[in-house]
Amino acid sequence: MRWLIDGMNVIGTRPDGWWKDRHGSMIKLVDMLERWVASSGEHVTVVFERPPSPPISSTVIEVAYAPQPRRDSADEEIARRVAADAEPAAVRVVTSDISLAERVRATGATVESSGPFRALIEGA
Numbered sequence: 001m002r003w004l005i006d007g008m009n010v011i012g013t014r015p016d017g018w019w020k021d022r023h024g025s026m027i028k029l030v031d032m033l034e035r036w037v038a039s040s041g042e043h044v045t046v047v048f049e050r051p052p053s054p055p056i057s058s059t060v061i062e063v064a065y066a067p068q069p070r071r072d073s074a075d076e077e078i079a080r081r082v083a084a085d086a087e088p089a090a091v092r093v094v095t096s097d098i099s100l101a102e103r104v105r106a107t108g109a110t111v112e113s114s115g116p117f118r119a120l121i122e123g124a
Contacts, residue, residue, distance in 0.1 A: 005046040006095035
């Protein structure tokens with residue numbers, strides 16, 4: 001299974017003040033994903049709407065962003081990646097965005113809601 005994570009959608013599942021420090025919240029999410037991947041062995045790409053500044057890198061997961069930063073651009077990038085995948089049925093998208101979920105399901109990908117996924121990776 002390959003995971004495509006709607007990064008800000010997962011971050012936004014907790015009203016923990018993430019909007020005061022978006023970059024710190026992005027780092028926290030990447031750290032949680034790295035710990036989860038270390039225990040699960042999953043292949044993970046997290047997609048953000050704009051390049052983090054300063055950049056966030058990982059040797060464990062792919063940190064990606066939309067080529068044109070704007071509202072919902074991460075959704076567009078995720079949908080593009082799923083549509084271009086040779087085996088979309090092997091992709092699971094994490095989002096709570098109904099429109100994105102419908103689009104990727106139409107290609108054969110599966111969807112997991114952001115809230116339960118965040119609870120899963122917080123427990124890793």
